[in-house]
């Protein structure tokens with residue numbers, strides 16, 4: 402009798418479990434359908450990630466991260482710090498973001514297709530454009546110019562700030578420039594002079610350059626978050642200039658034993674710059690100073706500030722120095738796909754003039 406009941410009970414349980422399973426399967430099916438539908442409707446957002454609530458989203462946005470890509474490229478500890486969440490949760494959110502974005506290996510063909518998205522900005526000198534592969538500086542990369550005081554790094558920055566506004570057919574990226582000025586050397590008069598070459602309205606050209614004076618390295622960092630916000634608000638920014646990248650870092654972390662700290666912060670800053678470049682398909686141009694390196698016995702005894710950290714983060718590095726008759730010699734260094742070459746230009750009121758070499 403007891404056994405009988407037990408058997409019956411077991412049967413009931415079995416039937417009910419089967420029923421339940423069917424219901425669950427149905428629900429799951431429905432839900433997946435819904436999710437698939439949703440995916441088709443719009444791209445996933447930060448809030449769709451596991452463990453990321455509205456509070457975390459607000460914190461991330463305050464840190465300049467608005468999209469999955471911004472989060473996907475972070476490390477767990479970095480995200481945990483930024484969003485105020487545990488590292489395990491952060492790791493899961495990053496993994497989910499990467500999965501949703503299909504980050505990973507790409508075949509060579511797709512990679513080449515993606516490279517087609519890249520825009521170019523002419524420097525205003527065919528010689529320098531050729532040195533950089535033919536069309537000037539590229540979006541999705543950082544281009545660095547280093548050289549002594551007065552070598553022409555800022556002149557090149559001003560020229561780019563004008564040229565980015567040109568239509569693509571004329572060598573621009575049809576966008577605006579952000580100019581982060583750490584040394585107070587932005588000169589509106591020079592912008593007007595450069596703009597004249599294109600018969601452009603100088604006031605309009607100036608309005609398309611968003612200038613901010615950075616007063617210290619923290620402020621310089623903060624301004625990058627502002628750039629994300631501007632882009633989110635619809636500003637078509639295609640070029641970020643940081644002139645100079647290293648001056649504040651160098652001045653603030655000059656003491657003994659501060660080098661590691663400086664390099665770490667500089668690294669973080671460059672990381673943020675390259676994320677912006679990648680995320681928003683924009684170009685970054687930074688200037689850098691040189692210091693003399695007494696250990697170098699042959700050749701030019703100067704080297705860029707920031708050493709390897711800056712060198713690795715920048716795709717294109719140019720070294721500018723004064724040449725004969727007030728010319729400027731521009732040299733390309735350590736490019737991944739271009740020969741190290743050298744060219745010569747003159748800086749004139751109307752802009753850069755090529756010198757035959």
Ligand SMILES: Nc1ncnc2c1ncn2[C@@H]1O[C@H](COP(=O)(O)OP(=O)(O)O)[C@@H](O)[C@H]1O
Nearest residue numbers: 548549550551552553554555556557748749750
């Ligand atoms: N209107 C101009 N006409 C001709 N040359 C100029 C003009 N303005 C600046 N220059 C040249 O550019 C130099 C300054 O270059 P700059 O880009 O400011 O140097 P840095 O590398 O320190 O940023 C000046 O010494 C001068 O030779």
Ligand SMILES: [Mg+2]
Nearest residue numbers: 554555586644
């Ligand atoms: Mg300068």
